[in-house]
Amino acid sequence: MSAREHLPTATVSHARDADWDAGLRAFFAYRDLGVATATGGCVGAHVIRARGASETPGERHHHTLDFQFVYVLRGWVDFEYDGTGRVRLEAGSSVVQPPGIGHIELAHSDDLEMLEITLPAAFATTTAT
Incomplete structure (x- = not known):
């Protein structure tokens, strides 16, 4: 089933209704935008925000997915x-x-917020050595 076939009505997400959850990284909070549900898991979209500034690196890793896009809304982040x-x-x-x-x-800065879009919505993450 394509994403278009799965979407019977518009899916709306309001900031005032937002739930911020734990996710892949403990130093970030994640807000699901409802895209995974609307597309039957074909596409994921969420906003990631910092839980305070950090100068402590996370773990080197990679994701098993088809596409990953990140857009910084506020603040800054350093990746390698x-x-x-x-x-x-x-x-x-x-x-x-x-x-x-x-x-x-x-x-990353304490005010960091990023939009992340992935295909598919669910994917594996492996710690790199």
């Missing part, structure tokens, strides 16, 4: 990507992370 090195993303910056690329979140 295999083959690219350290990259600072600031408000208005975006990155398409190729499937399977090794990366690590190095540091």
Whole structure:
């Protein structure tokens, strides 16, 4: 079933109704935008925000997925990507992370907020060595 066949009505998400949950990284909070449910799991979209500033790197890892896009809404975040090195993303910056690329979140501001879109919505994450 395609995403278009699954969507019987519009799916609306209001900030005032937002639930911020734990997710992949303990130093971030995640707000599900309802896209996974609306697309039968074909696409995921959520807002990620910092739980305070951090200069402590996360774990190097990679994701098993088809597509990953990150757009910084507020603040800044430093990532390191295999083959690219350290990259600072600031408000208005975006990155398409190729499937399977090794990366690590190095540091972020206390006001960081990012929009992340993935295909599919659910995917495996593996810690890299």
